[in-house]
Ligand SMILES: Cc1cc2nc3c(=O)[nH]c(=O)nc-3n(C[C@H](O)[C@H](O)[C@H](O)COP(=O)(O)OP(=O)(O)OC[C@H]3O[C@@H](n4cnc5c(N)ncnc54)[C@H](O)[C@@H]3O)c2cc1C
Ligand SMILES: Cc1cc2nc3c(=O)[nH]c(=O)nc-3n(C[C@H](O)[C@H](O)[C@H](O)COP(=O)(O)OP(=O)(O)OC[C@H]3O[C@@H](n4cnc5c(N)ncnc54)[C@H](O)[C@@H]3O)c2cc1C
């Protein structure tokens with residue numbers, strides 16, 4: 117920290133303006149508008165510039181938060197951007213979707229007595245500022261011997277690709293879908309993460325010389341062994357956890373039942389909200405029940421409302437306190453009129469004579485003793501069944517890794533949840549020179565954790581390739 | 585861009601495309617499919633691989649115009665191409681085929697195209713192949729010569745009697761069964777109604793029968809569950825567990841119902857663009 121650091125100013129957190137709920141439920145535009153320069157500076161002035169740097173410890177990629185904030189406070193936004201970029205290659209995305217309240221901000225010293233510094237909002241501001249000014253361009257690296265194949269273009273793959281390209285390696289990213297970005301493209305909706313931001317980040321990688329091969333399903337189009345044979349010295353698997361879960365209750369193949377993956381992919385990747393200009397349709401329904409209460413469930417129900425549903429209902433078997441979604445997203449959903457039916461679990465989906473969903477039969481639950489996850493276990497209350505009239509049901513129950521990769525790569529081990537076995541610090545799998553990270557290893561987690569894994573693997577791959 | 589190296593008009597509503605897709609051609613096996621998009625705002629639709637040339641790096645697909653996307657696809661010319669094409673997807677037919685004796689293949693509509701590589705494979709193993717093809721009328725029959733080249737015999741049925749047996753392919757199949765000839769396996773690909781009828785015919789004599797189900801798909805890699813169907817009481821994903829399944833175990837009612845899920849939107853899309861054929 118510089119000696120002459122200005123004294124922090126005591127004042128409440130600077131709020132971030134956002135679209136009015138009544139208006140935003142009719143569009144897919146981003147909900148929060150972001151800080152202006154002035155707001156960013158005012159918020160930055162609250163930071164104590166602590167020596168202990170607890171906030172940094174809370175960030176999985178250790179962004180130099182106090183330094184970033186100090187530069188913002190002094191109006192040096194582009195310099196602040198460069199500081200962030202040193203450790204975080206996707207700041208415009210993290211500033212928006214990181215669960216800051218559990219990571220950097222929860223550790224903030226100011227949070228002990230009042231509100232923590234709005235680190236995520238400042239980071240978002242800095243990244244948007246740099247991108248808008250076209251200052252995000254990075255120097256083209258000095259080429260170095262070595263070719264690396266990255267499988268999957270989610271945050272894990274993009275980060276590994278960026279870091280290796282920065283070191284000068286020849287990097288090719290193979291993506292199964294027709295668009296790069298992973299969950300950032302197909303899962304998280306436009307109103308939470310505008311797709312232009314994902315495009316911009318991907319274009320930065322392209323500008324650094326990263327080669328992007330879309331429509332390549334590794335395991336089908338090409339195998340990991342073939343990649344190695346084709347001259348890639350190392351492979352990084354960032355294939356995510358894309359497999360949906362259903363409840364295995366009666367009625368799940370009725371018309372009008374979706375996995376959250378399908379519902380969100382149609383809406384976000386395929387832009388069904390612009391149907392028929394975009395060709396992919398969706399049946400959002402009039403009354404939509406979304407089963408689950410994580411970020412995926414909140415995104416699904418908020419999409420349903422924007423697609424014209426009269427009622428969006430979250431059905432969750434535990435109570436509000438256990439909901440895994442970010443608090444901010446739950447608030448947004450509440451503001452948008454989403455109804456929460458907690459301590460409620462579906463037992464059966466009922467169809468009409470034409471095979472369309474007409475109701476969801478549920479049972480009420482109560483909370484018993486804490487289970488292995490430390491959360492109180494929901495127990496059905498006998499005889500409390502009731503039906504809820506709905507015409508669409510979206511299952512948002514979590515996802516697991518797609519088995520295509522491990523089924524087609526001899527020697528690649530998975531654990532009993534189907535997650536790839538990989539070393540925690542290097543990401544090395546049970547196959548030499550094959551690394552993995554992100555949701556494919558941890559199961560569904562967060563953007564920043566996936567990025568952290570991509571980063572560590574890039575370091576490990578670099579170390580190996582240097583010694584070749 | 586996946587360039588179209590050759591286009592052939594098989595019927596007014598059915599086009600054959602040989603597409604430059606070297607990686608897919610290198611791996612393709614009979615029974616598998618690709619997912620394509622025909623334009624930037626396009627949806628992802630599955631098309632079966634009807635042939636491949638590993639050396640030239642091309643695959644063949646046959647598209648029948650039924651709605652907006654297939655209609656737009658049928659308007660693509662040589663030199664143009666599919667902006668996106670991913671595959672090969674789905675399980676190869678090979679492990680599901682009986683490698684001895686005699687097989688009957690039944691193809692309806694575009695279904696004759698995916699039959700071609702399967703019949704070819706059977707013949708390689710020395711299986712005797714009888715192929716039955718059908719259409720509404722003689723002009724709509726496709727790929728007869730190509731099929732003849734990989735079959736021991738080709739039997740034709742038309743709804744209006746303009747060629748071969750007057751009636752449905754199932755009648756021809758029933759006749760073969762009634763004659764008491766040895767049949768080890770039946771493979772039927774075509775419209776759902778046809779596949780279902782074939783399943784009905786082969787049920788009583790207990791003939792092993794495969795059909796290629798065609799539910800609505802999105803990703804084609806197991807990620808969305810749009811393609812789910814019930815087989816032997818269990819929910820399967822057609823794109824990774826299929827598309828070929830035991831015909832006697834498939835819940836056809838459910839498939840027919842799920843196939844209509846977007847009927848209203850499909851009509852809207854077609855009307856909005858006035859591009860597809862809508863010849864169901
Ligand atoms: C709806 C939703 C909302 C979320 N909200 C948040 C949030 O607010 N904050 C947060 O931090 N996290 C959130 N998450 C979680 C976060 O998005 C994921 O943890 C993160 O994207 C994982 O990154 P990844 O790179 O490991 O995998 P993914 O993002 O899943 O990317 C994997 C990529 O690999 C591709 N792929 C898979 N198999 C193959 C193959 N065989 N060949 C080629 N390519 C392949 C996939 O198509 C995909 O593009 C959310 C997730 C969802 C689904
Ligand atoms: C594994 C598989 C292989 C196929 N192979 C071929 C082939 O080789 N040649 C061929 O002409 N057709 C094939 N089809 C069918 C083809 O995908 C559909 O005809 C096409 O998607 C219709 O789109 P559309 O916009 O033209 O018609 P729409 O008007 O949208 O729909 C017409 C019909 O096609 C079905 N359909 C609509 N969207 C999809 C979708 N995304 N995926 C699957 N079906 C859909 C609907 O059930 C509907 O009944 C195959 C389907 C599957 C599942």
Ligand code: SF4
Pocket residue numbers: 174175176177178179181204210211214215216219220221235236239564
């Ligand atoms: S990357 Fe995420 S956790 Fe790290 S500082 Fe930024 S918002 Fe906080």
Ligand code: SF4
Pocket residue numbers: 162163164165166169170171172181182185223224225226232233235
């Ligand atoms: S802990 Fe909070 S106040 Fe201290 S440096 Fe980090 S952001 Fe600033």
Ligand code: FES
Pocket residue numbers: 800801802803804805806807808809810811812821822823824
């Ligand atoms: S098409 Fe998405 S899972 Fe089969």
